[in-house]
Amino acid sequence: MNRKIRLRHLIYGLAGLAAAALVALWAGLMPVTASSGHWRITAWALHWVMQNSVRTDALFVEPPDEVDDPVLVRRAAGHFDTACRFCHGAPGAPAGPLPFNMTPRPPGLGHAAHAWSPAELFRIVGHGVKFSGMPAWPAPARDDEVWAMVAFLRALPQMAGPDYARLSGRAATADAGGSLPARAGCVACHGVDGGSHGGAVPVIGGQRADYLAATLTDFRDGRRASGIMQVATAGLDDDMIARLARHYAGRQPEPDPAAPADPAEPARGTAIIADGMPEARVPACSACHGAGGADPKPGIPRLAGQNAGYLATQLQLWRAGTRGGGPRAEVMTRAASGLSDADIRAVAAALARGDGSGVYEGRQP
Ligand code: HEC
Ligand code: HEC
Ligand code: HEC
Incomplete structure (x- = not known):
């Protein structure tokens, strides 16, 4: 009998606490302002949960044989500059001003490759992090692109400012001045002539203009999957696409001596x-x-x-x-x-x- 009463009190007590918490949340007493930052214990708890979740997810990831291929580093560098640098910063190229006011503030990534294994980086970049503003990869089917970004993050600790400017195409874009493909943001990865840049991107110089225009529209409208190209084409209208297609169709890039030799028969x-x-x-x-x-x-x-x-x-x-x-x-x-x-x-x-x-x-x- 006595034990029954104690159990009943416990249940009443818990129900009372839950109701009080609900009233506090309803009354707006829980702050969601980014300006006030996290309490230290909240920041610690969220990061702890995130680390555990990433570690467990990564148990099911099989890294490819060649994680650090320099061609992959180059493929991802230009995308890092348009899609990640704004929040995380890069060697010789600071983050934008707004992310400083995010909670949590996006960390610099110079040490991410030491803190996380390749499989863990793959999960973070591929799936993002809830409650933090860290976005998921735009094309879920493109594991190969996410691995390219992992290769880039692993090269980041050794990368100096000038290397970053060259790899990310910032230098090439500055050299190309105000030309059409530079204004559209294509030069960073495809250059002015549309060559393969050592195998990092497809050759688009000299391709058929009708195919180029059609496939750019497919990227923009989400019918063709590529996290890199969907972002690069998101702001293009049909007229710009037609002009870019004509530009690259009319080029004849030099065959790329740096293109990797393939051993296949x-x-x-x-x-x-x-x-x-x-x-x-x-x-x-x-x-x-x-x-x-x-x-x-x-x-x-x-x-x-x-x-x-x-x-x-x-x-x-x-x-x-x-x-x-x-x-x-x-x-x-x-x-x-x-x-x-x-x-x-x-x-x-x-x-x-x-x-x-x-x-x-x-x-x-
Ligand atoms: C809108 C801002 C934003 C953008 C854009 C963004 N991130 Fe993040 N990223 C964050 C935040 C915030 C965190 C911290 C998450 C946490 O600790 O819970 C984070 C965490 C990370 C981490 C883990 C770092 C560590 O040391 O724990 C990696 C790696 C990362 N981001 C890579 C990228 C890459 C690659 C891109 C581009 C494809 C990118 N991020 C784009 C905001 C951003
Ligand atoms: C951040 C680097 C980057 C930028 C910027 C970029 N591209 Fe790409 N582009 C790529 C990569 C990587 C691929 C390969 C995509 C894939 O694997 O599906 C590609 C693919 C393409 C293709 C498909 C080629 C084919 O044979 O199907 C076309 C066309 C193209 N890009 C044109 C452009 C144009 C035009 C711009 C400017 C608006 C542009 N790209 C901006 C990296 C980039
Ligand atoms: C019946 C016609 C047809 C045949 C046969 C065909 N293709 Fe294609 N191929 C296409 C079309 C159409 C596209 C463009 C699809 C799109 O992007 O909408 C294409 C695109 C491609 C691409 C993509 C190129 C790029 O720049 O992204 C590759 C690679 C390719 N084909 C390889 C092959 C190979 C290898 C064979 C033979 C085994 C083959 N194709 C047979 C019609 C064909």
């Missing part, structure tokens, strides 16, 4: 491009992209001379059904579904070399 790739693989229901690529991928039909991209790493990634995305694109993108999902990893490497290498296409005739790759 190209003869096999050349055969798939010309004849397909009927047994695996893979069509001949040349039927739409032209001989050697150099002479495509209207609206279809030229592939000869494109960078091998980019081609392989796109084919993998298609095979997985996550690349996106225009109304005819479905044909590529079907074309890629019968390709093995080895086929993809071989086809990408053959296309990059321009085998059987004549694109490099008279030019030194």
Whole structure:
């Protein structure tokens, strides 16, 4: 009997406390002002919860073999400058003034690579942090882009101001003055001529203008997935897209001597491009992209001379059904579904070399 009464008192007491807390929240007594900062214990508790959550999530992440590839560092650097520096700052380039008034204030990232493992950085950059303002990656299907950002964060502790200016394209943008692609923000990553920058970005110089315009619109409207390019195209109107497409279509970038050599056997790739693989229901690529991928039909991209790493990634995305694109993108999902990893490497290498296409005739790759 006695024990029953004590239990009842305990329940009444807890219910009373909960009601008082609810009244306090309803009356607006809990401050949500960023200007007042966190109590020290709140800041500690939130960070502790965040660390534990990231650590547990990261148990299920398998890092790729090559986490610190310099090509990846370069691929992510320009995006860091437009999408992250404003909050976190960078070597020789300070954060914007507003994030100083955020709660929590975004930390500098010079030591993030020491504090977190690659898998943990992957979770933070890929998924963001609730209640803090740290955003998630805009394209959930693009793990490969998130890994590029992890490579960049790992290179950050050793990076001096001038390195950052070169890698992020700030220097190139300043050199390009007020030209159209500089004003649109493209020069940082694609330069004025649209070359591959050592394999960091696709070659867009000399690509068909109709394809360039269509695919830029697909990025902008969210039909094609890329956290980097969706951000880069978000503010472009149709007229600007058409002008940028004409600009890059009219360029002829030098073949990139720094493009990584691919060890794949190209003869096999050349055969798939010309004849397909009927047994695996893979069509001949040349039927739409032209001989050697150099002479495509209207609206279809030229592939000869494109960078091998980019081609392989796109084919993998298609095979997985996550690349996106225009109304005819479905044909590529079907074309890629019968390709093995080895086929993809071989086809990408053959296309990059321009085998059987004549694109490099008279030019030194
Ligand atoms: C709107 C501001 C904002 C932007 C933009 C932003 N972040 Fe953050 N980021 C934060 C805040 C705030 C935290 C602190 C989160 C916490 O500790 O709970 C954070 C935390 C981090 C951390 C963990 C740092 C540490 O030492 O704990 C990493 C890594 C990071 N951000 C990377 C990035 C990258 C990469 C980008 C760009 C893709 C980016 N952030 C964009 C606000 C931002
Ligand atoms: C921050 C770096 C960055 C900026 C800025 C940027 N790009 Fe890109 N661009 C990339 C990367 C990386 C890719 C590869 C995307 C992928 O893997 O899906 C790409 C892809 C593209 C493609 C697709 C090429 C193809 O063959 O399908 C086009 C077209 C393009 N960019 C044009 C532009 C234009 C025009 C601008 C300026 C408005 C621009 N980009 C700004 C990095 C950038
Ligand atoms: C029936 C026509 C057709 C065939 C056959 C075809 N493609 Fe495509 N391909 C397309 C179209 C259309 C696109 C553009 C899709 C979009 O972005 O909307 C494309 C795009 C691509 C791209 C993306 C290029 C870039 O710059 O992003 C690659 C890579 C590619 N194809 C490789 C291949 C390979 C390899 C084969 C042969 C195994 C092949 N294609 C066969 C029609 C075809």
